[in-house]
Amino acid sequence: MDGSDLRKPHSQALEHLSTVRSLDGHPVSGYPTLNAIGLTPDGRRTLLYHTLYSPKAPGFTSANTVIIDAIKRIVQALRAAGVGRIIFVLDRGFDDLKLIRLLVRVQIQFVIRVKHDQRKTRLTPTSIELPLVGAAGHASVQD
Template sequence: MVNFTSNTYKMKLEILTFSNKISKKLSKSERKFMADMNYGMLASGSCLLTDIVDKLHEPSRKINVVDRLSNHLAKGIPAYALNSYLSSVKKWCPEHPVVHIDDSDVVKPGGYKFESLCLVRDGSESTAKKNIYKKGYHVTEATVLTNNAHSVSLFSKIHSSNEKNFTSINDITFSAIERAVSLFGKATFVMDRGYDDNKMFLKLASMEQDYVIRLTVRRRLLLHGRWVSAAELCNRRKGKVKLTLFYKGKKHEAYLSHIKVQITASRKDILTVPLFNVKNS
């Protein structure tokens, strides 16, 4: 019991030390807000304000503490706190880090008072044959891999296509890329097939960044003066390097290789790494 209490105290001290580090130049109320949110989320394992408040054990009424945290959240992240946090993240990462960018959705089917609700794909109910759409928000998240192989948040934004200042999801993604480039200078961006977009290729090429983007089967590639689909390319070639991978919960044996091709967006050579002869092990 003594060791448990000691470990808990040490963990709480580390959380508050980090919180104070990124908020030391803010006002007293903002410093308290930062400490409450950081500790409350980690202690409760939740991002719901009611759950966070339960772990703070404040003498004030629960509704009053929720309102206090809500008012601070409405102001957004102070610039100093964000810059201080990003400076800390940079120290944890290698000189040329790996940045993963992905989009997800928050579904609020029973929400009627939320601002700017839009229709988003419900990933929990959608299938390969049918997409289910419900009210909610888009979420764009960028994480970076640290020296200890842990992922930490670099960019996180909840947005809606019904907002007045909304332009496109690509612009949100570009903001995430620009933040990473301004912080690290050079990075390798890893994205799923939802980012197989000519605008994305051109953006990363213009910023001279490395990237790995999963291609869709409809992507057309210029190989030896002839346009072929990504699926046809996989069927025509033979892989040289054996690789064991996990896909959809199963272990597979695959062969891969790299091929120099061009895409429709530009005539700049890129390397594709198609998988061949994928079999269950």
């Protein structure tokens, strides 16, 4: 799962047009998107989820809400299709505690590229508190 930007630098009248970053980092008109691609055990790829959203749209609450809703929908659809093992691979920026709690609650395995590596975490059962970058070496690996 990854976010991306749909850039519309010359548009001015599109509905709820927002601001995103150009490839060189300058603000331009456009929309954020959220995309999820699935990979089957035999190597087939498929688009699981795609949405375009705007922080300027009525009723918009947060990008995090968009992500959490997407994860719930994807998990529900995959389980309904009989998929037994689901592993989410999430890019940096998805290292949010609400998101991690959701993944744990719905019993989904995950790998997240950490953006905030100095954020503190408490290891169990020892209760030692370390930055994520230091705690990674103490984490257990589960099958």
